Amino acid sequence: MLVWERPEPPDRPVPASLSRERIVRAAIKLADADGLEAVSLRKVAAELDVRPMRLYGYIAGKEELLDLMVDAVHAEIRPVGDGWREVLRSHAEATRHAVQGHEWLADLLGGRPQLGPHALATGESVMAALGGVDVDDVMPVVAAVNAYVIGAVRREIAERRAERATGMDEKHWQATLGPYLQRTLATGRFPALATVVHEATDLDADHTFGIGLDCLLDGIEARISR
Incomplete structure (x- = not known):
């Protein structure tokens, strides 16, 4: 029986009250602070001041805990809007926002x-x-939007982690690698790339995400309208 269908054991207020909700909140707190590597049943139990074996009355193991954590964050993802395009955009933006608040979610989506x-x-x-x-188009459409969002947020989180690991933000990378790139483009071997680098507007992550999403939704709308 899956964890969603399995009842919790009766609460035992002594030595400490426990529930799946408390377990999940503690696990999310650890993951938000230090990533998924910080989440183990032993560490969650320590956070709750209970013995690790008590957790097994509520969850079968770490995989179920991860499932519960992901579902808890889905409570923050509530698509709204009039019509499919607004709802898909809202869903994409809400998912991105949830990942920005819970970096570890990018690894599980x-x-x-x-x-x-x-x-x-x-x-x-x-x-x-x-x-x-058309019912046959529904799942491919949703899958396409999900794939775009997952790819985009994983790249953003990867860049954030690289910045933390190296201590170098985008400006530092540009200062370090810029001279090499300019010398390489000056050879004339990459004219299309040179045009984009020299002439395109430098967009931030929000604008880049929005434009990519618009391109995808435009394509979906063109297909649906046929």
């Missing part, structure tokens, strides 16, 4: 099926907005 109640509620909102779309 797109992995195991997300079947918890909050994830299913999010999916229901998206599917309902696509009610007028």
Whole structure:
């Protein structure tokens, strides 16, 4: 029986009250502070001031805990809007916002099926907005948007982690690698790349994400309209 269907054991207030919700909150606190590497049943138990074996009455192991953590964050992802395009945009932006607040989520999105109640509620909102779309197109459309969002947020988080690891932000990278890139482009071997580097507007992450999402939604709209 999956964790979503399995009842919790009766609460035992002594020595410490416990529930799946408290366990998940403690695990998210650890992950937000120090990443998924900081999440173990032993560390979660220490955070809750209980013995690790007590957790097994509520979860079967770390994999179930990760599923519960992902579903808890899905409570923050509530797509809104009129029509499928607004809802898909809202879903994409809310997912990105959730990852920005919970960096570890980027490592878990797109992995195991997300079947918890909050994830299913999010999916229901998206599917309902696509009610007028051919039923055979619904899942590919949702999958395309999810793939874009997951790829975009993983790149953003990878850049954030690299900056922390090296102590070098974008300006430092540009200062370090800029002279090499300018010398290479000056050879004339990469004219298209040189044009973009020299003439394109330098967009921040928000604008880059929004433009890419618009391109994807434009393509979906063109297909749906046919």
